[in-house]
Amino acid sequence: MTIVVACGAFKGSLTAIEACHHAAEGARRAHPDADVVERPVADGGGGSLEVMVAGGARRVPVTVAGPTGDAVDSAYAAIDPDTAFVEMADACGLLRLPGGTPRPVEASSRGVGEAILAALRSGRGNIHLGIGGSASTDGGTGMLSALGARFLDERGDELPDGGGSLVHLDSVDLSALDPAVRAARILVACDVDNPLLGPLGAARVYAPQKGATPEEVDLLEAGLTRLVEVLRGQGMAVDPEAPGSGAAGGVGFTARELLGASLDPGFTVLGTLTGLEDVVSAADVVVTGEGRLDDQTMHGKTPLGVAALCRNHAVPVVAVCGRLDLEAHxxxxxxxxAAAALTEVEPDLEKSIANAGPLLEDVTAEVISRILP
Incomplete structure (x- = not known):
């Protein structure tokens, strides 16, 4: 019997790799003779780089600019001589904010551009870019600046990094884009379909989650609007309404419109890179899960993606989670x-989080024993 464990992160307690390890221990406890295969999963946000490395990619260290400009030690995943995976969260995302203090107006996407450039200069022309967990709302201008673009005010001076400065944008110069960028094939792992502007756009919806006040939201919205106006004024037929343009503070917009990138669901991108479907298709049962199963799960989060793969191959799948907020139907x-939650064993949420690993082993063993006596 083959049991595949394909869990995502239990945020605040376990990484995807740790969750898979503990769930696998529970599966072995239930069926000691089974072949238990651990395959961590992610959707392009924080932790995706680790998942790629766990799946066999090589971690290549790079030093890049964090969201506020301070140098941070990041990396990209070298998948083969032609392909690399870059994670925005690790380069310049929320987890890289100094002291965890939000800087919504000044935060920049420059670091992810520097990581992309490092991967391209290694000879890898296929870039898979995970953009979840961003700290900035700069329309991707920081990323483009690192790749050679220039964003200028009316005096011809380059704007400071950050979305707040875009209200002073007068022209965009793409003539110095690195040649490797022009030749690259970029695929963005993106799980949101928001437009760039308006009530459902990057600033209005996501900037408050990055610490922006109402006044700062207005400033960032004005900056993104100005970016579109300038690009159109220079004859570029950009579409800020295209689904995913509002992802990662507008990185989705510039990646598509100025770099020719395509946007695909994050789980699909990561699953393809790690060969998840091949592993699932050979399983007798699959265990998946993450910190919480709720209404958001039903809108395409990682466990639902695993369940869809299992359905395609007629493989039963069970879910384990920290907290279960879905009715049985x-x-x-x-x-x-079947589905089971840690809080069913330890109702105290703080204790459940603190002891997530051992509890996950117990819950997985119980649910596997229930469906495979």
Whole structure:
């Protein structure tokens, strides 16, 4: 019997790799003779780089600019001589904010551009870019600046990094884009379909989550609007309404419109890179899960992606999680034959989080024993 454990992160307690390890221990406890395969999963946000490395990619260290300009030690994943994976969260995302203090107006996407450039200069022309967990709302201008673009005010001076300065944008110079960038094939792992502007756009929806006050949201919205105006004024037929343009503070917009990138669901991108479907297709049962199963899960989060793969190959799948907020009929609707939560064993949430690893082993052993006596 082959049991595949394909868990995502339990945010605040376990990384995807740790969650898979503990769930696998529980599966072995339930069926000691089973072949248990651990395959961590992610969707392009924080932790995706680790998942790629765990899946066999090589970690290549790079030093890049964090969201506020301070140098940080990041990396990209070298998948093969032609392909690399870059994670925005690790380069210049929220987790890289000094002291965890939000800087919504000044934060920049420059670091992810520097990581992309390092991967390109290594000879890897296929870039897979995960953009979840961003700290900035700069329309991707920091990323483009690192790749050779120039964003200028009316005096011809380059604007400071950060979305707040875009209200002073007068022209965009793309003539010095690195030649490797022009030849690159870029695929963005993106799980949101928001436009760039308006009530559902990058600033209005996501900037408050990055610490922006209402006044700062207005400033960032004005800056993104100005970016579109200038690009159109220079004859570029950009589409800020295209789905995903509002992802990562507008990185989705510039990646598509100025770099020719395509945007695909994050789970699909990461699953393809790690060969997840091949592993799932050979399984007798799959265990998946993350910190919480709720209404958001039903809108395409990682466990639902695993369940869809299992359905395609007629493989039963069970879900384990920290907290279960789905009724039984919705668990079945999602495609799981069973689901179990850590809080069913330890109702105290703080204790559940503190002891997530051992509890996950117990819960996985119980749910596997229930469906495979």
């Amino acid at each position: 919705r668990v079945a609707e999602a495609g799981f034959v």
